[in-house]
Amino acid sequence: xxxxxxxxxxxxxxxxxxxxxxxxxxxxxxxxxxxxxxxxxxxxxxxxxxxxxxxxxxxxxxxxxxxxxxxxxxxxxxxxxxxxxxxxxxxxxxxxxxxxxxxxxxxxxxxxxxxxxxxxxxxxxxxxxxxxxxxxxxxxxxxxxxxxxxxxxxxxxxxxxxxxxxxxxxxxxxxxxxxxxxxxxxxxxxxxxx
Numbered sequence: 612x613x614x615x616x617x618x619x620x621x622x623x624x625x626x627x628x629x630x631x632x633x634x635x636x637x638x639x640x641x642x643x644x645x646x647x648x649x650x651x652x653x654x655x656x657x658x659x660x661x662x663x664x665x666x667x668x669x670x671x672x673x674x675x676x677x678x679x680x681x682x683x684x685x686x687x688x689x690x691x692x693x694x695x696x697x698x699x700x701x702x703x704x705x706x707x708x709x710x711x712x713x714x715x716x717x718x719x720x721x722x723x724x725x726x727x728x729x730x731x732x733x734x735x736x737x738x739x740x741x742x743x744x745x746x747x748x749x750x751x752x753x754x755x756x757x758x759x760x761x762x763x764x765x766x767x768x769x770x771x772x773x774x775x776x777x778x779x780x781x782x783x784x785x786x787x788x789x790x791x792x793x794x795x796x797x798x799x800x801x802x803x804x805x
Contacts, residue, residue: 615653617643622664630717631661631725658727665718665728666735668711672704676746688749691792697747699788701771705778712775719772740764743771 612620621643625634636657640647654660676697677684684700686692705712722729740760745752747767755764770791777785786794 614643614645614649617645618649618653618660619664619667621645622660623668626661626664626668626714627711630714631665631728632717632721634661656727658725659731662728662731662735665714665732668714669739672711673742675704676700684746684749689747691796693747693749694795695788695792698770698774698791702774702778702785702788705775705785706782710778713779715772715775716779719776736768737764740768743767 618639621641622634622639624642625638629638634657636647636650639645639650639657639660650657650660654663677700684693684696686696704710718725718729718732737760741752741755741764744750744755744759744764744767748755748763774785774791
């Protein structure tokens with residue numbers, strides 16, 4: 612690995628151990644075995660590197676979102692069963708101690724102190740929405756229309772953010788996929804009742 616990759620891996624380890632606010636450039640250098648100048652050369656700033664490290668951590672989880680089935684998600688695209696299956700897989704990534712999702716809450720709570728990180732991640736939000744819609748609807752990401760992102764993508768992102776908050780705040784009472792799916796079914800039933 613070169614310095615760029617070493618920095619990214621070191622930053623990922625620092626984020627998981629210390630979070631955004633407490634990670635210093637010196638921590639990353641120590642963890643990666645590189646030097647301070649490498650951060651600026653390869654990433655522009657410590658905050659840009661931390662944002663990239665966070666996105667890489669999320670990317671590392673993307674396979675878990677699809678579950679352990681040989682061909683990925685088994686349920687019919689767009690179905691209630693798929694909704695339950697995908698959320699079950701996503702929630703599975705939140706259950707462990709030291710889940711990386713606490714970093715998301717740190718950005719929500721401390722974003723004003725980390726404007727470069729927050730802005731970098733906000734710029735990537737549309738790609739995250741596109742990936743979620745593709746996963747739930749069973750379509751290639753490039754086939755997800757912008758108007759779908761503005762509705763369904765934001766809906767899934769809002770659910771994701773709420774789940775992350777609940778699993779970080781009170782994991783004993785946070786909903787599982789079954790409860791989330793039952794809630795959706797009740798909303799649909801109430802909305803379609805004549």
